[in-house]
Amino acid sequence: MKNIYITDLDHTFLRTDLSLSNFSKTIWNAKAKHSIMSIATARTYKKTVQFLKGLEINAPMILLDGALIATVDKKIIDTKFIGKNIADTIIDEGAKFGIYPFVLTLADKNLNEAFLYSNILNTSQKEVLTRYTNDDNLIECKNIRAMDNNFKIVYMGEETILRELTLHIEKIFGNNLKYILAPEAYIGCYFLTILHKDADKSHGIRSVSEYMGFDLEKLTVFGDNFNDVGMFELAKYAVAVANAQDGVKKLANIVLPHTNDEDAVAKYLEGLNDVK
Incomplete structure (x- = not known):
């Protein structure tokens, strides 16, 4: 073996x-x-x-x-998606904290991915996007909405805000989702990744x-x-x-x-x- x-x-x-x-x-x-x-x-x-x-x-x-x-x-x-309705609810709840996520989603059956982001960005998000300037899958959204098959939702910013947001989203969805809150080593902020529970x-x-x-x-x-x-x-x-x-x-x-x-x-x- x-x-x-x-x-x-x-x-x-x-x-x-x-x-x-x-x-x-x-x-x-x-x-x-x-x-x-x-x-x-x-x-x-x-x-x-x-x-x-x-x-x-x-x-x-x-x-x-x-x-x-x-x-x-x-x-x-294998795939583990967050559906559109749940993803849109997460986006709306995050907006109450004045923060909008990156949404990484499956765009088509040929494994092309879309990277959705709001036109309202914090400093950390702007820094992240500078690393993706040559990518052709970036989609700026004035009113960001999820697609049907979403791989993950990612918030970036200050630790305090993201901890509060994590607790808030957990109260709504509990263990029906997975939450990863950790330091982001490249630009010195924190990130919150929200995923399907599995x-x-x-x-x-x-x-x-x-x-x-x-x-x-x-x-x-x-x-x-x-x-x-x-x-x-x-x-x-x-x-x-x-x-x-x-x-x-x-x-x-x-x-x-x-x-x-x-x-x-x-x-x-x-x-x-x-x-x-």
Whole structure:
């Protein structure tokens, strides 16, 4: 039975400038000859395949925090959507706090995604959008409304406001939705991600396991932030990079001495002697 390695991308496998070193690519691709290799990320399909160009991914990818499971060649394995009515209610409730979300949604059956955003933006949201200026799936909305199949709703801003908003939305929907509130390391704010109740990396790994028929006892995962906790609890070996959040490190079996900018995942893989 092959070993399985699944890694988070941002601040774990990717460097802070969103690149992968030649060293990381070489080590990963060598390991993929004898192992099952994939990723679990909050990123969309489109962004993920851009970042992973030249990398061997031989299992379905866990995308959008587990709301989408798909192969590199766009075969959809599983989806967990927030419906339009619920999404629109969330948008309306957020408006009471003076904040509007990004809505990431499935635009068509060919796995094209839409990134909806309001024309009313806070400073953090404006900064995020500067990183997507070359993307063709951005849709500015004067009165933002969700589409039919929404992967996730993401608020960005000050921690205090987002904590209040989280509690408010939880009072309305309870455990019918999933809420991730965590620091956003690139621009120094907080983010609140709202998902289908079964959309997370843990459920995503189970979907991939069922599809591939692999043994979770052979699974190693890598991560840095609180949206990685579910897969940490599921895997045989949970590995945190040196720059991971302290709370995430406490849940890891292994804390690496290297950061994402020091090729932590690749150096760990290089040190293994598990080829069979």
